[in-house]
Amino acid sequence: MPAFLDEPLDRADALRADAIVLGGMLARPDARVLPFWRGDPYVAGAGVVPAFAGPEAPQADGLTVFLGLDGAIPVFARALQGSRPPTDQVSALGPGAFRDLRGAVGAMSARDASIVGTARSLLSWHERHGFCARCGSPTTPTLGGWKRGCESCGAEHFPRVDPVVIMRIEHRDALLLGRSAGWPAGMWSCLAGYVEPGETIEAATSREVWEESGVRVREVRYVASQPWPFPSSLMVGVACTAEGTSVCVNAAELEEAAWFDRAACRAMVEGTHPECAIPPPAAIAHHLIGGWVG
Numbered sequence: 001m002p003a004f005l006d007e008p009l010d011r012a013d014a015l016r017a018d019a020i021v022l023g024g025m026l027a028r029p030d031a032r033v034l035p036f037w038r039g040d041p042y043v044a045g046a047g048v049v050p051a052f053a054g055p056e057a058p059q060a061d062g063l064t065v066f067l068g069l070d071g072a073i074p075v076f077a078r079a080l081q082g083s084r085p086p087t088d089q090v091s092a093l094g095p096g097a098f099r100d101l102r103g104a105v106g107a108m109s110a111r112d113a114s115i116v117g118t119a120r121s122l123l124s125w126h127e128r129h130g131f132c133a134r135c136g137s138p139t140t141p142t143l144g145g146w147k148r149g150c151e152s153c154g155a156e157h158f159p160r161v162d163p164v165v166i167m168r169i170e171h172r173d174a175l176l177l178g179r180s181a182g183w184p185a186g187m188w189s190c191l192a193g194y195v196e197p198g199e200t201i202e203a204a205t206s207r208e209v210w211e212e213s214g215v216r217v218r219e220v221r222y223v224a225s226q227p228w229p230f231p232s233s234l235m236v237g238v239a240c241t242a243e244g245t246s247v248c249v250n251a252a253e254l255e256e257a258a259w260f261d262r263a264a265c266r267a268m269v270e271g272t273h274p275e276c277a278i279p280p281p282a283a284i285a286h287h288l289i290g291g292w293v294g
């Protein structure tokens with residue numbers, strides 16, 4: 001299963017508006033507070049994500065967001081400040097490090113990955129939205145971190161989600177995959193791109209494939225979606241059918257695009273291809289390709 005698909009917490013939307021209730025939950029010894037630094041979670045050992053008990057979490061005045069309830073246990077995330085990783089402040093959690101989630105997610109449990117992914121996306125949004133997009137005044141977090149308000153002009157700002165279409169492009173017994181400049185040698189993946197204002201998922205798919213590869217597609221079918229917290233994408237996985245195999249790569253978008261037959265795709269999914277690889281199972285691209293290989 002791709003990462004970030006679990007929904008282990010009750011998001012408890014009804015509790016977000018009451019700051020006194022949230023403060024009381026944060027002070028409970030059974031509350032869990034996950035420390036982050038610059039968007040990176042603290043990871044101990046092999047993918048374990050430890051948490052402080054509520055009153056023991058460092059930097060009590062740091063930005064804290066309410067993630068929800070794990071059964072009856074409130075779960076929070078807190079962005080620790082500092083120009084260097086505040087590892088001394090989290091030493092009580094055992095040996096570990098603030099780690100980039102892209103690299104760490106593969107070793108995490110499905111539920112931890114989803115909790116940490118949500119927290120990363122939310123905390124990253126706060127880092128980038130300290131000022132009102134309408135009037136430029138400072139904004140203040142409310143609703144347990146699920147909104148920022150502007151006291152100057154009254155604007156309300158909510159955490160953003162950016163839809164991205166990612167497509168499995170099929171033509172008979174082959175798939176079209178692409179490479180972006182700067183990727184590791186031999187790495188291939190599905191084409192993808194942001195949905196633009198005014199577009200349907202189907203229209204965005206057709207446009208992106210045409211822009212990047214010069215291939216016309218039809219029969220766009222929804223397959224699955226995946227939150228991708230780097231920082232706030234929602235990957236909308238689709239399959240579509242190419243009208244032909246002639247490729248004209250747009251060098252501004254892709255370094256290369258090529259057709260791979262089913263045997264080659266299967267080898268890439270299984271990690272046995274001698275030269276080529278696809279993203280790991282945490283990414284939806286792996287499953288779009290794997291689902292076609294069968």
Ligand SMILES: [Zn+2]
Binds near residue numbers: 132134150151152153
């Ligand atoms: Zn404003």
